[in-house]
Amino acid sequence: MYQIKAKIIANRRITSRYYNLVIDAPQIAKFAKPGQFVNVCVSKGNEPFLRKPFSIYRIGPQNVRKKSKIELLYKVVGKGTDILTGNKTGDYINIIGPLGNGFVLPPKTNQKQQSEIILIGGGIGVVPLLFLAECLKNNRSLGVSVLVGIKSKEESFLIRDFNKLDCRVKVATEDGSNGFKGLVTKLLKEELGFGRSSSVCMSYTCGPSLMLEKVSKIAEKNKVPCQVCLEEYMACGIGACLGCAVKVKNGHFPGFKYVRVCKEGPVFDSRQVIWGE
Amino acid sequence: MNKKSFLFTDIAGIKMKNPVMVASGTFGYGEEYKELIDLDKLGAIVTKTITLKPRAGNPPPRIVETAAGMLNAVGLQNVGLDVFLKEKLPGLKKITSTPVIVSVGGESILEYVKITEALNKTGTIAGIELNISCPNIRFQKKNTKLKGGIIFSQDEKITYKLVSRVRKATKLPLIVKLSPNVTDITLIARAAEKAGADVLSLINTPLGMAVDVTTRKPALANITGGLSGPAIKPIALRMVWEVTNTVKIPVIAMGGIMNTTDALEFFMVKAAAVAVGVGNFINPQTPLEIVEGIADYLKRHRIKRLKDLSLLKGR
Ligand SMILES: Cc1cc2nc3c(=O)[nH]c(=O)nc-3n(C[C@H](O)[C@H](O)[C@H](O)COP(=O)(O)OP(=O)(O)OC[C@H]3O[C@@H](n4cnc5c(N)ncnc54)[C@H](O)[C@@H]3O)c2cc1C
Ligand SMILES: Cc1cc2nc3c(=O)[nH]c(=O)nc-3n(C[C@H](O)[C@H](O)[C@H](O)COP(=O)(O)O)c2cc1C
Ligand code: FES
Numbered sequence: 001m002y003q004i005k006a007k008i009i010a011n012r013r014i015t016s017r018y019y020n021l022v023i024d025a026p027q028i029a030k031f032a033k034p035g036q037f038v039n040v041c042v043s044k045g046n047e048p049f050l051r052k053p054f055s056i057y058r059i060g061p062q063n064v065r066k067k068s069k070i071e072l073l074y075k076v077v078g079k080g081t082d083i084l085t086g087n088k089t090g091d092y093i094n095i096i097g098p099l100g101n102g103f104v105l106p107p108k109t110n111q112k113q114q115s116e117i118i119l120i121g122g123g124i125g126v127v128p129l130l131f132l133a134e135c136l137k138n139n140r141s142l143g144v145s146v147l148v149g150i151k152s153k154e155e156s157f158l159i160r161d162f163n164k165l166d167c168r169v170k171v172a173t174e175d176g177s178n179g180f181k182g183l184v185t186k187l188l189k190e191e192l193g194f195g196r197s198s199s200v201c202m203s204y205t206c207g208p209s210l211m212l213e214k215v216s217k218i219a220e221k222n223k224v225p226c227q228v229c230l231e232e233y234m235a236c237g238i239g240a241c242l243g244c245a246v247k248v249k250n251g252h253f254p255g256f257k258y259v260r261v262c263k264e265g266p267v268f269d270s271r272q273v274i275w276g277e
Numbered sequence: 278m279n280k281k282s283f284l285f286t287d288i289a290g291i292k293m294k295n296p297v298m299v300a301s302g303t304f305g306y307g308e309e310y311k312e313l314i315d316l317d318k319l320g321a322i323v324t325k326t327i328t329l330k331p332r333a334g335n336p337p338p339r340i341v342e343t344a345a346g347m348l349n350a351v352g353l354q355n356v357g358l359d360v361f362l363k364e365k366l367p368g369l370k371k372i373t374s375t376p377v378i379v380s381v382g383g384e385s386i387l388e389y390v391k392i393t394e395a396l397n398k399t400g401t402i403a404g405i406e407l408n409i410s411c412p413n414i415r416f417q418k419k420n421t422k423l424k425g426g427i428i429f430s431q432d433e434k435i436t437y438k439l440v441s442r443v444r445k446a447t448k449l450p451l452i453v454k455l456s457p458n459v460t461d462i463t464l465i466a467r468a469a470e471k472a473g474a475d476v477l478s479l480i481n482t483p484l485g486m487a488v489d490v491t492t493r494k495p496a497l498a499n500i501t502g503g504l505s506g507p508a509i510k511p512i513a514l515r516m517v518w519e520v521t522n523t524v525k526i527p528v529i530a531m532g533g534i535m536n537t538t539d540a541l542e543f544f545m546v547k548a549a550a551v552a553v554g555v556g557n558f559i560n561p562q563t564p565l566e567i568v569e570g571i572a573d574y575l576k577r578h579r580i581k582r583l584k585d586l587s588l589l590k591g592r
Contacts (some may be wrong), residue, residue: 001312001313002312002313003313003560003561003562041559041560046344046345046346046506046507047344047345048342049342049343049344049345049346049347049506049559050342050347050558050559051558051559094560096313096561232337232338233337233338233339233340233341234340235340235347235349235555235558236303236309236557236558237558238309238310238313238561239305239309240303240304240305240309240310240557240558241302241303241305241340241349241351241558242302242305242325242334242339242351242354243339243340243349243351244337244339244340245334245335245336245337245339245351245354246337247336247337251333252331253331253333256333257333258333258334258337258354277336
């Protein structure tokens with residue numbers, strides 16, 4: 001974990017609401033794992049007051065062994081992300097990372113049929129899944145399928161980098177303007193239907209919490225383990241303030257306890273999470 | 278001039294290399310920050326408030342950003358006395374020589390006394406801070422209709438009784454942390470002093486609320502929460518000024534301290550030390566930058582000791 005004043009390499013506008021931020025952060029790039037995040041100081045003053053957490057989209061440069069850059073992909077939703085868009089190449093930004101526990105990679109397996117992986121992303125939730133997909137593709141001979149749910153074809157850039165990775169990509173749009181018309185959870189049901197789930201050894205998901213809850217239920221029903229990447233309002237990002245609590249099972253407070261999304265998470269085994277409380 | 282010697286601060290026997298501490302609840306059990314700052318350079322570390330039994334805490338969302346600050350309703354989630362003594366305290370002592378002050382909370386006077394008695398035996402802590410000001414723990418006073426009860430330090434008599442009982446139970450330096458949610462804080466400060474407190478610390482968080490207009494619901498699951506950050510600094514400063522002009526015992530000041538200038542303001546109203554709270558979240562280097570900043574200020578103004586840094590007369 002490092003706090004660094006990092007140089008901005010690029011802050012590219014992808015669409016009016018999505019930006020791609022590349023930061024020179026060798027220490028963080030060296031240790032970052034998929035699913036981990038950085039906590040970014042977006043403001044020089046008091047507005048917005050808190051740092052803002054962002055998942056790591058990937059580390060780079062590509063085809064270079066020694067990674068020195070981290071890449072974020074962010075959606076402009078409020079004051080903090082709006083200020084972030086104003087950053088220019090050469091500016092410095094104060095970030096803390098890498099934070100949290102990332103995804104647990106699937107166990108190495110020799111049985112070829114046992115090695116299907118499914119990633120399910122909703123909107124901007126694809127961010128940590130891309131870094132994960134890169135690791136899965138780089139290190140292992142696994143079959144990786146990616147199911148992505150987006151609003152409409154305007155957000156299709158969210159799947160572009162998965163296509164480049166040579167993953168099997170399926171997209172669902174709410175308006176049917178690209179791929180399947182409907183929800184990504186419907187795609188997942190189809191993927192796992194007709195006994196196909198037996199070849200899937202792990203699923204990973206990130207996106208809106210209602211989607212995560214649905215994905216977890218579908219995965220559990222089909223006996224596919226599922227790792228969910230959660231979001232919660234954060235202040236410190238390092239486990240000190242207890243602000244980012246989420247309810248999980250098996251605690252010593254009859255049947256539950258609160259754990260920190262920033263420290264024990266943001267990735268959890270779906271069966272541990274108590275949804276909606 | 279040796280920086281170390283002129284910032285050295287002794288508060289009721291708590292010997293600190295400088296007067297900059299970190300506030301309870303914003304620094305976990307200390308070890309959370311070990312990778313980000315040199316813990317040995319802090320004046321003192323005040324740990325998250327512990328209670329006799331572990332507490333689960335409040336449901337999320339527990340925090341929300343507000344103008345120049347944030348609201349929190351963590352609900353005093355903590356590991357409880359046993360785990361604190363077995364794991365957290367030894368763990369922290371292992372990684373730093375900085376004095377550790379343990380913040381104690383409870384739902385009854387007896388709970389405070391029991392925890393204090395257990396802390397007496399550790400032999401490794403520099404002092405106890407009684408958190409009698411947590412907006413999340415309520416005491417049901419007889420003959421009042423206030424829903425959910427009151428905060429201990431909202432009542433002079435309860436404050437006096439609680440502090441006296443704990444005073445009898447320990448020889449350790451005893452700090453009493455006060456709530457700003459009162460009409461006249463000097464009355465409570467006096468009661469704590471009379472009951473035998475060695476030091477006062479203030480302020481804990483004033484109660485606040487935020488509404489999410491999109492969902493038309495309170496932003497926090499707990500509805501209300503404690504406000505911290507620059508938004509509360511003027512309130513904290515006024516209260517520290519009132520209290521230092523009322524009691525003889527030293528005061529540790531906190532509330533919105535984000536930089537050297539903020540800290541200096543509190544020293545000028547006669548605080549003996551300052552504590553950084555949410556400043557740690559925004560920039561974990563804050564307390565250490567303040568230590569440097571104070572040293573520079575004193576040198577530049579040729580002031581020998583912090584004690585000489587009071588307000589000047591007149592307007
Ligand atoms: C672990 C984690 C990873 C994330 N990764 C990404 C990512 O890769 N790309 C991306 O675009 N977004 C990501 N987010 C969400 C991002 O943090 C919020 O969009 C951002 O904080 C909004 O700030 P704002 O000031 O622009 O918006 P605001 O107007 O302040 O808030 C809009 C919404 O953002 C969320 N939010 C605001 N402040 C915080 C905070 N301090 N901590 C957590 N959530 C907050 C709240 O749900 C709020 O309702 C992630 C969040 C978490 C917790
Ligand atoms: C998330 C959070 C948790 C806190 N927990 C405690 C606590 O357990 N005990 C306590 O005495 N004060 C607690 N406080 C109050 C702080 O110690 C401090 O008094 C207050 O935040 C004002 O200082 P600040 O504005 O610098 O943060 C907490 C504050 C925050 C923001
Ligand atoms: S954000 Fe502070 S504990 Fe997670």
